[in-house]
Amino acid sequence: MLSRVADSLYWMSRYIERAENTARLLDVNLQLLLDFEEMDDDKLKEHWEPVIRAAGKEELFYELYDQADSRSVTDFLTFNPKNASSVISCMLAARDNARMIRDQISSEMWQCLNQAYLFLKSNNAKQVWDSGPYEFYKQIQDYSHGFQGLADATFTHTEGFYFMQVGKFLERADKTSRILDVKYHILLPSLEEVGGAVDAVQWGAILRSCSAFEAYHRLFVTSVNPLKVSEFLIFSEKFPRSIKFCARELDKNLHKISDCPLTEYSNKAERASGRILSELNFSNIQDAFSYGLHEYLVNLQDRFAEIGKAVFETYMFHQRPDMASEIAVQQQQQQ
Amino acid sequence: MLQNLKSQEFFENYETGSFFDEMFEPDGSVRQHYQAIFQRMSGLTTDSYEQKRQAVDLSFLRQGITFTVYNDNEGTEKIFPFDLMPRIIPNTEWRLLERGLTQRVTALNLFLKDIYNEQRIIKEGVIPASYILSGKHFRREFMGVQIPHDLYIHICGTDLIRDDKGDYLVLEDNARSPSGVSYLLENRQAMKRAFPYFFPKAGVRPVENYPEELLKTLQYIAPNGKENPVCVLLTPGHFNSAYFEHCFLARQMGIEIVEGSDLVVRDFKVYMRTTQGLQQVDVIYRRIDDDFLDPSVFRSDSMLGVPGLVNALRAGNVNISNAIGTGISDDKLIYAFVPKMIRFYMSEEPILGQVETYFASEEKDFKYIMENVEKLVVKATNEAGGYGMLIGPKATTKEVEEFREMVKADPRGFIAQPPIMLSRHPTWCDGSFEGRHVDLRPYILCGKKTTIVPGGLTRVALTKGSLVVNSSQGGGSKDTWVLYS
Numbered sequence: 001m002l003s004r005v006a007d008s009l010y011w012m013s014r015y016i017e018r019a020e021n022t023a024r025l026l027d028v029n030l031q032l033l034l035d036f037e038e039m040d041d042d043k044l045k046e047h048w049e050p051v052i053r054a055a056g057k058e059e060l061f062y063e064l065y066d067q068a069d070s071r072s073v074t075d076f077l078t079f080n081p082k083n084a085s086s087v088i089s090c091m092l093a094a095r096d097n098a099r100m101i102r103d104q105i106s107s108e109m110w111q112c113l114n115q116a117y118l119f120l121k122s123n124n125a126k127q128v129w130d131s132g133p134y135e136f137y138k139q140i141q142d143y144s145h146g147f148q149g150l151a152d153a154t155f156t157h158t159e160g161f162y163f164m165q166v167g168k169f170l171e172r173a174d175k176t177s178r179i180l181d182v183k184y185h186i187l188l189p190s191l192e193e194v195g196g197a198v199d200a201v202q203w204g205a206i207l208r209s210c211s212a213f214e215a216y217h218r219l220f221v222t223s224v225n226p227l228k229v230s231e232f233l234i235f236s237e238k239f240p241r242s243i244k245f246c247a248r249e250l251d252k253n254l255h256k257i258s259d260c261p262l263t264e265y266s267n268k269a270e271r272a273s274g275r276i277l278s279e280l281n282f283s284n285i286q287d288a289f290s291y292g293l294h295e296y297l298v299n300l301q302d303r304f305a306e307i308g309k310a311v312f313e314t315y316m317f318h319q320r321p322d323m324a325s326e327i328a329v330q331q332q333q334q335q
Numbered sequence: 336m337l338q339n340l341k342s343q344e345f346f347e348n349y350e351t352g353s354f355f356d357e358m359f360e361p362d363g364s365v366r367q368h369y370q371a372i373f374q375r376m377s378g379l380t381t382d383s384y385e386q387k388r389q390a391v392d393l394s395f396l397r398q399g400i401t402f403t404v405y406n407d408n409e410g411t412e413k414i415f416p417f418d419l420m421p422r423i424i425p426n427t428e429w430r431l432l433e434r435g436l437t438q439r440v441t442a443l444n445l446f447l448k449d450i451y452n453e454q455r456i457i458k459e460g461v462i463p464a465s466y467i468l469s470g471k472h473f474r475r476e477f478m479g480v481q482i483p484h485d486l487y488i489h490i491c492g493t494d495l496i497r498d499d500k501g502d503y504l505v506l507e508d509n510a511r512s513p514s515g516v517s518y519l520l521e522n523r524q525a526m527k528r529a530f531p532y533f534f535p536k537a538g539v540r541p542v543e544n545y546p547e548e549l550l551k552t553l554q555y556i557a558p559n560g561k562e563n564p565v566c567v568l569l570t571p572g573h574f575n576s577a578y579f580e581h582c583f584l585a586r587q588m589g590i591e592i593v594e595g596s597d598l599v600v601r602d603f604k605v606y607m608r609t610t611q612g613l614q615q616v617d618v619i620y621r622r623i624d625d626d627f628l629d630p631s632v633f634r635s636d637s638m639l640g641v642p643g644l645v646n647a648l649r650a651g652n653v654n655i656s657n658a659i660g661t662g663i664s665d666d667k668l669i670y671a672f673v674p675k676m677i678r679f680y681m682s683e684e685p686i687l688g689q690v691e692t693y694f695a696s697e698e699k700d701f702k703y704i705m706e707n708v709e710k711l712v713v714k715a716t717n718e719a720g721g722y723g724m725l726i727g728p729k730a731t732t733k734e735v736e737e738f739r740e741m742v743k744a745d746p747r748g749f750i751a752q753p754p755i756m757l758s759r760h761p762t763w764c765d766g767s768f769e770g771r772h773v774d775l776r777p778y779i780l781c782g783k784k785t786t787i788v789p790g791g792l793t794r795v796a797l798t799k800g801s802l803v804v805n806s807s808q809g810g811g812s813k814d815t816w817v818l819y820s
Contacts, residue, residue, distance in 0.1 A: 003610055099573055102582045103592045111397055316610075326642040330629075330643035330646055
């Protein structure tokens with residue numbers, strides 16, 4: 001497979017996953033506001049800042065807006081073209097990548113992203129948004145789910161598919177850890193408060209932001225408990241958005257690309273994913289808390305970023321030869 | 336009877352004018368090969384026709400069958416307007432066209448082999464040397480290079496028109512990298528979806544095997560008769576207006592689509608950069624012009640090309656389709672000599688006619704052109720896509736004057752032809768059928784044998800009275816049916 005194609009497949013998949021996660025995060029937080037009475041500016045700021053941080057875009061936000069409130073944050077994370085991670089930017093980037101390789105993906109996958117593009121470019125999108133953000137964000141999530149389902153059902157499960165999976169699970173692992181990290185910061189300033197009175201609504205929102213509310217309750221019938229929520233989102237074996245689940249899929253797909261046995265590694269990316277996975281396999285939530293949950297999650301985020309870099313260096317990056325010297329060499333051979 | 340009434344309503348106010356109409360005889364009766372579609376249309380109302388039309392447009396848009404128009408920072412993607420009313424050609428007529436086109440492209444290949452090697456046609460005084468040597472697309476760099484099977488043109492998109500008597504004439508031979516074949520294939524799909532029950536009854540010869548035939552052609556021209564050669568399609572990139580077509584063909588053939596930066600030349604061999612390292616490439620179906628192919632030989636500022644490609648070609652390690660230098664046969668001055676080529680190389684009489692051509696570079700013709708610009712069609716010899724052209728009878732005095740000056744300044748750069756009143760075809764325009772001018776571009780593949788999928792792309796000038804059918808200038812297209820009988 002062409003390196004350029006692998007790169008586009010990876011980013012196409014990553015961008016659509018990112019759009020979906022951001023859409024869900026915004027949706028949950030907008031709905032959450034409805035449950036509070038009387039929000040003043042400070043409270044609104046307290047509510048929205050972690051959301052911006054979860055998207056990793058705090059600096060850019062304050063360059064573009066004065067104040068973090070519902071309007072500015074949703075605009076920034078949904079529509080603003082200056083924000084490369086806004087929902088629209090991500091959807092357009094996913095479609096752009098698909099367009100570059102539309103001979104490589106199935107027509108169904110292409111048409112799904114193209115429809116999303118046509119929807120977002122049309123007046124219809126604005127109308128849907130105006131009549132209620134919920135419908136709009138639902139639509140974005142539907143496109144993402146539809147796309148991932150179509151990829152699974154219509155695209156050959158070979159190298160290209162594995163690159164898509166790598167992109168998807170890297171993005172998902174990163175987002176789950178960020179969502180947990182930022183809210184945890186607000187909700188649990190100190191370790192002593194673990195087990196104290198908790199804001200069940202807020203913790204429920206974390207779960208919902210990761211599509212994990214129902215799955216969590218199927219496992220723990222009791223009400224929301226910070227320790228259990230963190231454990232679920234980091235260590236769940238079976239929940240497809242937990243960090244451990246993502247790490248395992250990531251490792252598996254990287255090894256499928258190279259055909260290297262799962263217990264070994266043949267490049268930097270596999271080495272890093274194997275290490276992260278075995279650490280998650282051999283530690284538990286108590287370890288995470290005694291290390292400091294924030295530090296623990298930041299460490300994970302850094303190492304997922306490292307894997308992304310290693311994938312790029314291993315498979316996609318080719319030192320571009322200097323055009324001028326390349327021309328000179330070829331002209332010499334013509335003499 | 337009621338049914339017939341309806342269809343009469345459809346065509347009630349239809350005027351054939353003084354033109355050759357593809358569907359109607361001058362007396363208003365329907366030509367034999369259009370009877371079936373005429374009957375089918377009888378079953379439709381304006382509303383249901385309109386519905387079908389919109390459904391087809393929407394499906395083109397959904398599938399992203401578009402070309403990009405750049406007029407602001409953001410490129411706008413537009414669909415190529417499609418007219419549901421098909422253009423129909425009886426099989427006997429088509430067989431004649433097929434023979435004529437095969438003859439013509441065979442002569443062009445013999446011509447290209449000759450001028451890049453022995454140049455007999457110059458030595459024997461059939462074409463003046465100066466015409467060849469002054470051709471913008473004549474590639475001296477390419478003299479004496481050996482090409483597998485002596486085939487230079489593998490894919491040719493010849494434009495045919497019909498004059499006021501209905502005779503087919505060749506308007507130009509597009510032997511560089513003709514585009515549009517994806518529309519031919521997608522138009523057929525669209526028609527089948529729009530008329531699922533009627534279609535099988537119409538007796539239309541299929542066109543779906545084009546990508547397969549193209550792949551066979553590309554494989555046949557591999558260097559040293561290599562078996563299972565690696566073929567790729569070289570595109571300028573996704574911002575190119577024909578990018579949809581590049582992807583479409585690559586996918587249908589199951590070959591990689593590559594950009595210049597995906598390829599690298601090492602030791603006179605061409606490789607593509609893959610996730611598993613470098614992989615050798617044998618045949619390149621290029622969709623970029625000669626000028627941009629290899630910056631170490633042609634334009635050094637080209638970022639689209641691959642330095643060393645020509646070295647690899649000379650070394651016989653790769654083949655390029657179409658060959659470098661085929662543009663000389665697209666030259667509108669050289670076009671005038673094709674009948675002579677057919678006689679010279681093949682000792683045959685040309686089967687297809689073509690348009691009479693005056694050379695601005697010849698004293699006698701120059702004088703005639705200067706005196707009659709406003710009655711002639713003047714064309715730049717090296718432009719394509721409907722650019723660099725003056726249609727005298729439709730031009731303003733100012734435009735005529737401008738062209739007169741341009742021709743004076745560069746006589747080799749222009750030819751003139753009498754205007755041909757292209758045939759017209761019923762075309763849906765704002766709620767009723769009106770006659771619009773059409774042409775026909777069949778796609779000819781030259782490999783082991785010469786193959787032409789039945790029909791071609793019928794392009795239609797949607798603007799009333801316009802003779803320019805190019806998509807960049809307000810043209811649309813139709814499905815083209817060649818009948819079994």
